[in-house]
Amino acid sequence: MKKGGFVLSLDFELAWGSFSTGKVQARKILFEKCREVIKALLNLLEKYEISATWDVVGHLFLDHCAPVDGVVHPEIVRPHYKWFSGDWFKYDPCTNIEENPIWYGKDIIDTIRRCKIPQEIACHTFSHIIVGDPACSKSCFDSDLKLCKKIAGDINLELKSFVYPQNKEGYHDVLSANGFIAYRGREPYYYAGLPEPIRKVAYVIDSWMFFIPPPVRKPYRLGDCWNISGSYFYGHLCNLNKLIPVPLRVLKIKRGIDKAARRRQIFHLWLHPFNLSSGPSRLLGGLEETFRYFNRIKKDGYIENLTMREAAEKMTVETCSE
Secondary structure (H helix, E strand, O other), rough: OOOOOEEEEEEEEEHHOOOOHHHHHHHHHHHHHHHHHHHHHHHHHHHOOOOOOOEEEEHHOOOOOOOOOOOOOOOOOOOHHHHHOOOOOOOOOOOEOOOOOOOOOHHHHHHHOOOOOOEEEEEEEOOOOOHHHHOOHHHHHHHHHHHHHHHHHHHOOOOEEEEOHHHHOOOOHHHOOOOOEEEOOOOOOOOOOOOOOHHHHHHHHHHHOOOOOOEOOOEEEEOOOOEEEOEOOOOOOHHHHHHHHHHHHHHHHHHHHHHHHHHHOEEEEEHHHHHHHHHHHHHHHHHHHHHHHHHHHHHOEEEEEEOHHHHHHHHHHHHOOO
């Protein structure tokens, strides 16, 4: 690339990211704080002129829903996971945003779109289906994406970037067929393919080892879709993650941004907005320090802020010009 890039992607899920693991009640307070946290985050994005990619679970485009002939969202072909019993939509309240605000999010989408600095709205599936699980069929994924794009189109949004729930990839050809040009692949860490409990421990250990988070060395394209892989996950302050001081996280991010600027690569930071609710002042403070630092080195002309869509479009142009 002619310049390095700083990409920030935000996995916006609320209850939809937790119902399949039975953690909605445990995280309810975090979800309920999320609207205020997002407003504070948007203030920072405006202050430091940062454009982010908000990958949204499609159900959050809605402010209400109801069954059709007794079936919840009949457009979606159901996945049949071994680890989840019953219909995938059995927890959908089928009410409205006033009664169940952690299941609907149209008001937040409207707030993001009013941000003075343009933000990209992207796709994180309609209901957080795990695409990489074999029990999710190609027809399931395709029907999910089509409903997401329809609902987004109804409110004049064009979805061009995609993030896989739990970073479990599959059916890249379906992404291309539905008009997506970018997706976020998993970080190239040595522990990325390990079971989740071991991966969480490895993440904490790695955070203390002062390794520089890897920029995207060479984005590659599957079909018409570029993989803008992750570089570093900015996690919550619960459980094991409490052992990782925020200043240490920020230091790693700064070093990753420096490396991306030197090598003209992409540094891709990502997080869940509701995770910020676990320690808003400290975690938002860390992001502010990150944004302040990025703006300082951006002046040297070796790195720029990009959304996932912009990164993919830039890669396409620069590849065609070679």
